[in-house]
Amino acid sequence: MFRRKQRQSGSLEERVRAALGTPEWLQGVRVQDGGRVTLILEGDPGDLESSEARRIEAEARAMNVADVTEVRAMLTAERPAGSAPQAAAPAAHAHPSPTQSAPKPGQRRVSKGARLSDEAITQGQPGQSTTDRIPGISRILVVASAKGGVGKSTVAVNLAAAFAKLGLKTGLLDADIYGPSAPTMLGTGDASPETDAAGKLIPVEAHGIHSLSIGYLSDPDAPMIWRGPIVMSAITQMLNDAAWGTPRDPLDLLIIDTPPGTGDAQLAIAQKVPVTAAVLVTTPQEVALADVRRGAAMFAKTAVPVLGVVETMSWFEDPAGNRHHIMGEGGGKTIADALGLPLLGQLPILNEIREGGDSGKPAATGDGPSAKLFHELSRSVALNLDNLQTKAPPKIIFED
Numbered sequence: 001m002f003r004r005k006q007r008q009s010g011s012l013e014e015r016v017r018a019a020l021g022t023p024e025w026l027q028g029v030r031v032q033d034g035g036r037v038t039l040i041l042e043g044d045p046g047d048l049e050s051s052e053a054r055r056i057e058a059e060a061r062a063m064n065v066a067d068v069t070e071v072r073a074m075l076t077a078e079r080p081a082g083s084a085p086q087a088a089a090p091a092a093h094a095h096p097s098p099t100q101s102a103p104k105p106g107q108r109r110v111s112k113g114a115r116l117s118d119e120a121i122t123q124g125q126p127g128q129s130t131t132d133r134i135p136g137i138s139r140i141l142v143v144a145s146a147k148g149g150v151g152k153s154t155v156a157v158n159l160a161a162a163f164a165k166l167g168l169k170t171g172l173l174d175a176d177i178y179g180p181s182a183p184t185m186l187g188t189g190d191a192s193p194e195t196d197a198a199g200k201l202i203p204v205e206a207h208g209i210h211s212l213s214i215g216y217l218s219d220p221d222a223p224m225i226w227r228g229p230i231v232m233s234a235i236t237q238m239l240n241d242a243a244w245g246t247p248r249d250p251l252d253l254l255i256i257d258t259p260p261g262t263g264d265a266q267l268a269i270a271q272k273v274p275v276t277a278a279v280l281v282t283t284p285q286e287v288a289l290a291d292v293r294r295g296a297a298m299f300a301k302t303a304v305p306v307l308g309v310v311e312t313m314s315w316f317e318d319p320a321g322n323r324h325h326i327m328g329e330g331g332g333k334t335i336a337d338a339l340g341l342p343l344l345g346q347l348p349i350l351n352e353i354r355e356g357g358d359s360g361k362p363a364a365t366g367d368g369p370s371a372k373l374f375h376e377l378s379r380s381v382a383l384n385l386d387n388l389q390t391k392a393p394p395k396i397i398f399e400d
């Protein structure tokens with residue numbers, strides 16, 4: 001996943017320069033005590049997106065050099081050192097998506113490739129705790145899987161839709177840096193979040209869900225080098241520098257769709273984000289179950305309560321009503337029992353679930369059989385959230 005830092009000979013400055021190559025836009029490398037590196041990069045004010053891609057890539061490369069502890073990059077043509085963070089100017093191609101309106105007075109549209117704020121970069125540094133409660137967010141639920149492609153994003157998006165349908169103010173933070181899928185699953189692929197007068201990102205609203213995704217902020221054509229602290233910075237910015245809610249009108253629930261696996265990015269989320277609880281998503285396969293154990297161990301290590309296991313793709317039912325356990329049988333229950341956790345729900349393979357994801361209209365927003373399944377799952381999740389001793393008011397109360 002993350003490249004290991006390579007030991008090389010030479011001074012730190014030489015090694016950073018070697019890692020960056022000799023691009024003409026590299027104007028300077030400054031090394032301070034403790035491995036703190038400042039890069040001075042020439043930005044193109046007429047092309048903010050490629051300047052941003054350049055900055056992100058340079059920071060990632062420098063960060064990967066042994067003994068480097070911190071990297072700051074300054075884009076000289078864009079903003080001088082020490083100036084207040086700015087939202088990037090509108091990109092020439094940024095059209096409002098069907099889900100957004102023109103910016104209101106005091107709001108600005110954020111172009112794809114928008115830079116991270118200095119606060120977010122600082123917050124993303126290793127070793128800093130950001131586990132204080134976030135004003136404006138009542139509770140945070142992480143949807144995790146130790147393996148890719150098991151249906152984690154489908155569960156996260158549909159759970160969010162089911163909670164929103166119930167009238168809860170629900171947010172979805174798509175932190176899956178390797179393949180952000182919320183924009184596709186919510187039909188918000190063209191969205192670029194605006195900023196409010198205070199410079200906070202305004203989550204994109206669709207199907208009653210307030211969402212932010214790395215997919216909204218990154219140009220699909222720009223190099224996707226989200227590594228280490230930069231990953232965490234992006235997530236921290238979407239968490240802390242966004243207008244999710246206010247202390248008077250908070251988000252009832254923020255669901256975070258995490259990247260699959262139990263690597264650095266996932267650990268950082270568990271450690272640094274004030275997570276209320278997590279759910280683990282798996283298929284019934286034996287191999288996936290071994291991974292779920294790793295996921296549970298990671299949350300246990302970081303003292304994040306795990307509500308239970310959601311098994312997806314549990315079976316396929318043919319038109320005659322016969323169930324075919326294509327991915328194995330009973331594995332979710334086995335692992336839930338082994339971990340002492342409840343099995344929160346089982347979701348069969350249903351075409352309307354897949355179609356809902358592909359078409360940008362989550363199945364849970366409809367009234368088909370899968371909507372009922374996701375409603376039941378959201379009820380199960382809510383009841384388990386309420387049972388947590390650590391819960392924060394207000395309570396989520398379900399009334400059928």
Ligand SMILES: Nc1ncnc2c1ncn2[C@@H]1O[C@H](COP(=O)(O)OP(=O)(O)OP(=O)(O)O)[C@@H](O)[C@H]1O
Nearest residue numbers: 148149150151152153154260348349350353354357
């Ligand atoms: N219960 C289901 N029935 C039918 N299709 C499903 C179901 N769950 C997920 N899928 C489909 O399986 C594919 C993978 O699902 P999804 O993207 O949610 O997995 P993921 O674990 O989030 O993957 P990634 O590792 O890429 O983040 C998608 O095409 C999705 O529509």
